[in-house]
Amino acid sequence: MSAVREIEYRDALREAMSEEMRRDKRVFLLGEEVAEYNGAYKISRGMLEEFGARRVIDTPISESGFAGLAIGAAMMGLKPVVEFMSWSFSLVAADPILNNAPKMLYMSGGQFGCPVVFRGNDGAGGQLGSTHSWCVEGLFSNVPGIKIAIPSNPYDAKGLLKTAIRGSDPVFFLESERMLGNKGEVPEEEYLIPFGQAKVIRSGTDCTLASWGRPVHFCMEAAEEMQKLGISCEVIDLRTVRPLDIGTVVRSVKKTGACVVVDQSWSFGSPGSELASQVHRHCFDDLDNYVHRVHSADVPTPYATNLEQEYLPNARKIAEAVRSATYNL
């Protein structure tokens, strides 16, 4: 096997889209500034040149309009990829993305599916303030009929995005502006990553840390810290929250007897609360303590650096939760 190259998260996303667009002419990219500007975050750099303006399409600032347009095109048989500059802006398109895309197949009795991928930045950036820091998985994972992928690294980003585009259902693909420049190993060869398949990224024996997206990295930091105290953490990257690979988490918790769920969205009615509830149900007799949860603070996202840092899940908070969950050790 050839030496594995390292590329940035944003390049992994572009490779996934470009490869799928070469493979299937039904795939096209639509969004604000995706074409001539090369993407607000340069994810689609060069795609206009390669695919032309019919397939890499600049839209006006009109999320409800172009999200709905993409859904109509998907019902017609195309495979649109819609870039939201930020998922925070998807809220003005709530009706198309939540009321149309996920329900079309069901309410048409199986006649019209919606193979559309909505993707963009999710979660706090750097001091973007209250309106621009949404973790929409907290809201949207409540809705049946959509798949939600939240990759934490370039390898997963590419493999999951290819799967998302190739699939036949609506997918919300949640990236993070904070990770777009992160580098990681991505092979030249083509690969796809299945949805609903978590990855154990560090094995351990005392406590299971389950997370997705950016906080996975904080879990790894916390696991390092805990190792120094002699507590061995197993870290699981769920990769998709819908479908949710509860099996991998349960197998781990049955081994460790302790679990901390780390979720950047707010705690009330979140993927984290769902995961914790399922772990309680399946591991009732295996747990030595209740499932601990680390979320963003239950307040609007603050602007000041220190407040924002304290607001988000971080390694310190995770370590504290692990310490509490494993108090008996």
Add this chain to the structure above:
Amino acid sequence: MTSLSHPTAGGTSAPASPHSVVHTKVYGDAEHLQVPAAATHVSSEQMLDWFKQMLLIREFELRCMQAYQEKKIGGFCHVYIGQEAVAVGCTAAVQHKDPIVTAYRDHGHALARGMDPKHCMAEMFGRIGGCAKGKGGSMHMFDRDNNLYGGHGIVGAQTPLGAGLAFGCKYMDEVIDGKPNSRVSLCFLGDGALNQGAFHEAMNLAGLFDIPVIYVVENNGYSMGTAIARGTTMAHSLITKAAGYGIDGYVVDGMDVVGVYADMKRIADKCRATSRPAFVDMRTYRYKGHSMSDPRKYRTKEEEEVFETHDPIGRLEARLKTAGLLTDDSLKAMQKAVRDTVRDAITWSDESPIPPMAELYHDVFVEPWGPYTGSSQPAMNGGTANPPSMRTIDTKEELS
């Protein structure tokens, strides 16, 4: 001509009646629609066919109202009585391959598009024989074989979809198949939907991207109890809204099926040829309440009576009789045939089974776990042995 004006006519600058502005092209390139309506050939067979379709829709809707009273139909149910000429004329003016999408007042469009009345009725009865297996209901009529992309319940929601359907058609023809665009989409909306943001975004996109979508505003003068002029600016001249988006606007008498056909045919032909959108202020009237629970306190009896004299069915009946194409006897025979069809649809729907419980979990995803699963998901989270509360979280079916 009547002295009472369409509710559209709010304010002094309004035309006296919708019918006084029929066939007037107000904005855009002037030549095209100045072809007189008579130049669009309409055969006697076509007229008779439209007549039958309108009779069918009216009978179907009357029986829906009855079935609603009998509690066979639940939820919200909006009937199309009075507006029949719009769906029938517009559908006739486009080709079967052209996609159609509409709002919740959708039974007429479904029938005009060719949906079997049985499937339409059974849908409302919540039966497995319904067009969507009883999972859509009155507001959500979908028919893939007839290129009907739904009834949509959220006011205005279908307007970006309509643009997307036409965009999809054009993309498939031009980008994938490398040939000129061959289709237009018809997107129906109520006058109330004009005030939704989604509609304005869709119009802007359609104008900007040269999308061949035709927005047909079924301007029945009211959104629920709100007369159009109480909720919509420029109610007397809605096409000015299209002008703002660089889209050609037309006013059409929606109570005359032959006129609807003739005007819509020319509008659709033009959209197809130029790959441009259009906007139609289709002046019509709904005779019944907004939905099944509407005593119509917001309008006068006199107004209703005036519009009853414009009845699209009555008008065509008179025309057919004058032309010697219809006699009292042939009319009776047609009415009987229509009554039989609808009665059969009701009997059939009564007999259609309720959806099996497994349907609750079907059609959530095309591929519950994605195309490349190989998932490690254990049986604990799927499969029939598990309680529904778990299966709704992950619907992988093949797990046991």
